[in-house]
Amino acid sequence: IIIIAVMATSLDWALNGIRQSVQFFIFSSKYDEIATQINLQLHRGCTVLDGIGWYSKQPQKVLLVIAKRSESNSIFRIVKAIDDNAFVSQASVIGVYGKGFDKMK
Numbered sequence: 001i002i003i004i005a006v007m008a009t010s011l012d013w014a015l016n017g018i019r020q021s022v023q024f025f026i027f028s029s030k031y032d033e034i035a036t037q038i039n040l041q042l043h044r045g046c047t048v049l050d051g052i053g054w055y056s057k058q059p060q061k062v063l064l065v066i067a068k069r070s071e072s073n074s075i076f077r078i079v080k081a082i083d084d085n086a087f088v089s090q091a092s093v094i095g096v097y098g099k100g101f102d103k104m105k
Contacts, residue, residue, distance in 0.1 A: 021096040022072055026063040026079060027051070028086035035063055037078045042071055044100070066096050 028034055035046035047064040067075060072090065079086050097104045 020069050021093045021101060022067055022069050023091050023093045024063070024065040024067065024075060025089040026065065026086055027060055027088075028063070028079070028083045029061075030083040030086070031061040031063050033082050034079055034086070037082065038063075038065060038075060041078060042067065042074055044071070066093065066101070 026034060031048060035048065038044050038046055044065060044067050049062040049064055051060045051062045052058070053060050065075065069092070076088065079088055096102060
């Protein structure tokens with residue numbers, strides 16, 4: 001089990017080592033509370049997007065959050081504490097440039 005954990009960690013580092021940032025899409029009716037807590041606790045901005053659920057045909061607010069990979073657990077913790085029915089998508093991003101991230105070259 002230890003060998004598997006070490007191999008998994010090594011593989012993750014090899015594939016994503018240079019990708020230190022992640023992008024979240026958070027679908028929740030409590031988007032305003034979630035965005036406020038992410039901003040207050042992690043000092044990260046959130047962008048609110050307007051979406052429409054294709055199946056339900058209902059309007060849905062979507063939060064877009066770019067954060068450091070090390071902040072991922074905190075974001076999941078915040079979302080779960082506010083809305084454990086939220087739908088969350090997380091993806092690694094190759095480059096993020098701007099305040100709080102890398103400078104444009």
